[in-house]
Amino acid sequence: MGIKFIQTSDLHLGMTFKSLGDKSKLHRLDCQNTFSKIIDLCIKEKVNALLIGGDLFDIAEPPKSLVKFVINELERLEKENVKVFIVSGNHDPYKKGSVWLEYKFPKNVIIFDSLELEPKRIDGLTVYGLAYTNDTKQPLKNFKAEKEDNFKVGLIHGSTTNINWEEEPEAGYRPITKEDINKSGLDYIALGHFHDLLDLKTKIPCYYSGTPEGLTFKNGGDRFVLLVSYSNKKVNIKPIRINEREFHTVELDCTNFETEQEIKKVLEKHKGENKILRLVLKGSPSLDFTFDIDMLMREYESKYFFLKIVDNIHVPEDLTEDETIRGTFIKLMKAEIKKEKDKEKRKRLENALRIGIGYLDKRL
Amino acid sequence: MEFIKLELEGFGKFAKKKTINFKKGINFIGGFNEAGKSTILEAIMASIFKFNKREIEPFFCWNNHHICKVALTYKTDKGEIFRIASDYKNNRRRLEKITKSGSKEISSIDKNINPYLKEHFGFDDKKVFENTAFIRQSQIAILGDRTIKNKIKDMIEEVFAGRAKASATKAIQKIKKYSKDASKKIEKLKEEKLEFEERLQHAQDIKANLSRDSAKFEKVSKKLEEKQRKLEKLEKNKKLFNEKQDLLKDREIVDDKIKNIDELIETYTKEKEEKSTVKQNKTLPIILIIAGALLSFIGIGAIVGIPLIIYGIYKLVKKSEIHERPKSDITGKIAKYRSKKKELINQKAVLEEQLRKYKLVNFTIDDFDELNDLKEEVEKLKSKKIELQTSLKTTTSLVESPEEIKEKLDAVKEKIKELDIKIQEHNLASKFLEMAETLVHHKFTPAVEKDSKPILKLVTNEHYNELKIDEETLDIYVKAPEIKKFINVSMLSQGARDQIYFTLRTVMVNLLSGNLNIPLILDDPFHNFDEVRLKKTINVIKKLSKEKQIILISHRPYHNEFKNFAANIIELK
Numbered sequence: 001m002g003i004k005f006i007q008t009s010d011l012h013l014g015m016t017f018k019s020l021g022d023k024s025k026l027h028r029l030d031c032q033n034t035f036s037k038i039i040d041l042c043i044k045e046k047v048n049a050l051l052i053g054g055d056l057f058d059i060a061e062p063p064k065s066l067v068k069f070v071i072n073e074l075e076r077l078e079k080e081n082v083k084v085f086i087v088s089g090n091h092d093p094y095k096k097g098s099v100w101l102e103y104k105f106p107k108n109v110i111i112f113d114s115l116e117l118e119p120k121r122i123d124g125l126t127v128y129g130l131a132y133t134n135d136t137k138q139p140l141k142n143f144k145a146e147k148e149d150n151f152k153v154g155l156i157h158g159s160t161t162n163i164n165w166e167e168e169p170e171a172g173y174r175p176i177t178k179e180d181i182n183k184s185g186l187d188y189i190a191l192g193h194f195h196d197l198l199d200l201k202t203k204i205p206c207y208y209s210g211t212p213e214g215l216t217f218k219n220g221g222d223r224f225v226l227l228v229s230y231s232n233k234k235v236n237i238k239p240i241r242i243n244e245r246e247f248h249t250v251e252l253d254c255t256n257f258e259t260e261q262e263i264k265k266v267l268e269k270h271k272g273e274n275k276i277l278r279l280v281l282k283g284s285p286s287l288d289f290t291f292d293i294d295m296l297m298r299e300y301e302s303k304y305f306f307l308k309i310v311d312n313i314h315v316p317e318d319l320t321e322d323e324t325i326r327g328t329f330i331k332l333m334k335a336e337i338k339k340e341k342d343k344e345k346r347k348r349l350e351n352a353l354r355i356g357i358g359y360l361d362k363r364l
Numbered sequence: 365m366e367f368i369k370l371e372l373e374g375f376g377k378f379a380k381k382k383t384i385n386f387k388k389g390i391n392f393i394g395g396f397n398e399a400g401k402s403t404i405l406e407a408i409m410a411s412i413f414k415f416n417k418r419e420i421e422p423f424f425c426w427n428n429h430h431i432c433k434v435a436l437t438y439k440t441d442k443g444e445i446f447r448i449a450s451d452y453k454n455n456r457r458r459l460e461k462i463t464k465s466g467s468k469e470i471s472s473i474d475k476n477i478n479p480y481l482k483e484h485f486g487f488d489d490k491k492v493f494e495n496t497a498f499i500r501q502s503q504i505a506i507l508g509d510r511t512i513k514n515k516i517k518d519m520i521e522e523v524f525a526g527r528a529k530a531s532a533t534k535a536i537q538k539i540k541k542y543s544k545d546a547s548k549k550i551e552k553l554k555e556e557k558l559e560f561e562e563r564l565q566h567a568q569d570i571k572a573n574l575s576r577d578s579a580k581f582e583k584v585s586k587k588l589e590e591k592q593r594k595l596e597k598l599e600k601n602k603k604l605f606n607e608k609q610d611l612l613k614d615r616e617i618v619d620d621k622i623k624n625i626d627e628l629i630e631t632y633t634k635e636k637e638e639k640s641t642v643k644q645n646k647t648l649p650i651i652l653i654i655a656g657a658l659l660s661f662i663g664i665g666a667i668v669g670i671p672l673i674i675y676g677i678y679k680l681v682k683k684s685e686i687h688e689r690p691k692s693d694i695t696g697k698i699a700k701y702r703s704k705k706k707e708l709i710n711q712k713a714v715l716e717e718q719l720r721k722y723k724l725v726n727f728t729i730d731d732f733d734e735l736n737d738l739k740e741e742v743e744k745l746k747s748k749k750i751e752l753q754t755s756l757k758t759t760t761s762l763v764e765s766p767e768e769i770k771e772k773l774d775a776v777k778e779k780i781k782e783l784d785i786k787i788q789e790h791n792l793a794s795k796f797l798e799m800a801e802t803l804v805h806h807k808f809t810p811a812v813e814k815d816s817k818p819i820l821k822l823v824t825n826e827h828y829n830e831l832k833i834d835e836e837t838l839d840i841y842v843k844a845p846e847i848k849k850f851i852n853v854s855m856l857s858q859g860a861r862d863q864i865y866f867t868l869r870t871v872m873v874n875l876l877s878g879n880l881n882i883p884l885i886l887d888d889p890f891h892n893f894d895e896v897r898l899k900k901t902i903n904v905i906k907k908l909s910k911e912k913q914i915i916l917i918s919h920r921p922y923h924n925e926f927k928n929f930a931a932n933i934i935e936l937k
Contacts, residue, residue: 021778258418322492324525324876325804326492326530327489328800329532349792352789352792355539355790360525360526360530360532360535360797361527362530
């Protein structure tokens with residue numbers, strides 16, 4: 001019989017989602033539901049262990065009710081004899097007063113408390129982990145796993161350097177190099193900290209599972225946990241989709257749009273109860289093109305879990321100027337827009353131009 | 365400026381190539397319905413302005429779907445001849461200058477063509493051009509409607525505004541209304557915001573209380589524990605103290621008993637000893653009696669002898685009495701007491717042994733003075749703890765999470781911010797629109813007044829010579845020759861109003877195009893006119909046509925009704 005475990009990280013339970021406005025609370029619950037779904041999956045797949053690669057909580061001192069929820073869920077695994085290996089992350093570091101020291105976790109939960117990689121063993125599986133403290137060290141530097149028959153897995157919260165991943169700004173935390181990975185003597189490395197599923201394509205398989213539930217518009221699309229199995233000295237990694245909601249950012253160039261209908265087409269295409277869409281309208285459509293974000297929101301808001309329409313539209317360069325009031329208005333506004341250096345204020349003026357023309361042409 | 369020639373191919377009704385030549389004066393385009401009269405107008409527009417896909421598609425020809433071409437040849441006021449040609453299927457456009465020696469391409473790039481067209485036609489917005497140069501049937505129909513007031517004024521306003529049925533004044537009003545409504549919404553949102561802020565404050569206060577209360581609870585619990593421990597210890601000591609006291613009391617009792625027994629033993633031992641003494645001394649009373657008797661025999665000696673005898677007898681009798689119990693009985697008793705004493709000594713030894721355990725228990729009764737106070741205090745703390753616990757539980761279940769309220773508050777704040785930006789934008793729009801309106805009115809009303817004079821004279825046979833336009837309201841007045849006063853045009857007869865309307869439109873198309881003599885395009889405007897009105901109007905436009913090229917479209921064969929009416933008659937079949 002081989003060894004099987006589920007790898008996840010960066011659940012950020014308890015996080016506040018500023019970009020989701022009044023849906024923030026609901027999405028906070030989504031994240032908890034996703035955690036429950038991960039527990040269900042562990043039971044269904046009859047895995048030996050659940051590995052959590054840091055930032056399970058969004059802060060080191062989460063509210064009691066949330067911790068109780070997590071402990072209850074972990075107890076479900078205790079009943080099924082599933083071990084849980086947890087390393088702390090930069091959001092929930094291992095320190096005095098932190099959740100890791102303040103609460104009693106069920107017996108099946110192993111929380112790494114060492115400053116260096118330290119092995120914890122169960123039948124057939126050895127997990128090397130370390131506590132996240134405010135020290136930023138290179139955890140794999142000069143590390144070599146002991147030789148043994150167990151499936152040897154590293155569980156680390158940190159950034160990988162010399163791997164080009166420009167989307168992630170916090171690259172400074174806990175640098176891990178490809179070289180160190182390949183020299184580690186481990187069979188597999190489970191990483192946390194980056195929020196997207198990522199195969200490092202190193203000699204030793206090394207994966208970020210990414211967040212199981214989207215947290216920002218940066219983490220678009222489906223989210224996964226990894227089902228990692230090991231038999232006959234072979235590692236097999238299978239991503240399993242787990243997210244409740246789906247974040248999407250769609251940028252829409254409206255330059256050649258003539259009616260709002262074209263925006264509606266896009267809104268229609270992406271709609272869904274679990275969808276979180278940020279639609280960014282771009283380009284410089286003609287002044288005949290009128291769109292009313294409020295109306296669009298009213299029509300489509302209920303068809304999404306969360307919808308945000310961002311107006312980044314500009315007025316076209318070649319606006320007609322003539323001697324009519326319409327033409328004079330355009331001329332005056334254009335002069336004002338040209339004068340304005342501040343980007344925000346310029347956008348106000350551009351919108352004012354569109355509003356004025358919209359009312360004059362009786363489209364508003 | 366004047367149109368010279370329109371060429372169409374694969375445009376609307378005209379699948380095959382069709383050329384329409386225009387002349388100075390009135391160009392009448394006649395024909396039955398659906399003959400393609402309005403297609404001609406659209407073709408003129410599609411030549412001057414580039415139609416987008418949506419606009420051109422309706423004119424694609426179903427039986428000539430490879431071609432859609434239009435071209436307009438025109439003469440500018442300067443006398444130069446140009447040809448603007450569009451090939452919509454191949455998305456090509458070309459401006460040529462026509463000279464006697466032939467044609468020369470100016471440009472085939474939109475960006476370069478457009479400034480020329482703007483210069484030649486005065487407008488680069490198709491709708492504005494249409495709104496200025498075209499007079500539609502619907503507009504004239506309104507002119508005849510008695511129930512609508514200020515018709516001329518409204519129609520002048522829409523030409524000024526630049527869009528059909530548009531009114532800058534009304535647009536400004538609407539924009540201002542939007543701002544006003546939005547401000548009301550903001551007020552409501554601000555109330556909501558205040559409510560959330562209060563709730564947040566409240567929740568934070570409760571949370572602070574909660575943490576204070578739970579700190580209090582912790583403190584009370586700790587104190588209670590401490591006092592309870594102290595009480596327990598004291599009670600334990602008290603118990604030990606009591607036990608020792610009991611033992612000491614028991615020992616005392618045993619000691620007393622031993623003492624009593626000792627006394628008894630001593631007594632009995634003495635008695636026993638005495639008995640044997642009495643036995644030895646039996647001789648003494650007998651001697652005393654004998655001596656007494658002997659003395660009594662001596663006569664006077666009896667005085668001494670008799671008491672001696674009595675004393676002797678007494679002594680003898682007394683000793684007999686004591687020795688009523690036998691000597692063996694006393695010895696038994698002594699033995700019994702001795703064994704009892706031994707028992708008691710054993711008992712005492714046990715007590716001593718027990719007391720040795722309490723060797724270290726060195727309390728005095730004073731040490732337990734505080735015991736009762738302590739008991740009372742513990743009871744008090746216990747009820748205090750329960751009280752705090754209950755209150756904590758209730759408060760915790762009632763309190764709203766400040767974080768959640770803050771989220772709601774932030775959402776409201778965001779809405780206020782967004783709405784505030786919208787108001788700003790609308791205010792800017794109305795401000796600049798007002799400016800544009802004032803500028804245009806100010807610039808053009810005097811010019812319209814001035815330029816109308818000759819045309820007004822021409823079309824009214826010098827009945828009216830002067831008109832005035834209110835710069836702000838655009839109310840139009842003409843000087844009535846009968847009373848030599850300016851009266852509002854709405855007071856005039858139908859015929860006079862028509863004359864003034866055509867006069868104003870002729871003047872305005874020139875002024876707004878930047879003093880270009882743009883042709884006036886009449887799209888079947890006299891459709892519903894009665895004979896009298898029609899005759900008068902035809903007269904007006906005949907006179908106007910001396911100043912301006914006119915394109916008149918109608919299904920009604922005016923050329924049959926009015927002689928020498930048009931310079932050019934184009935009949936479509």
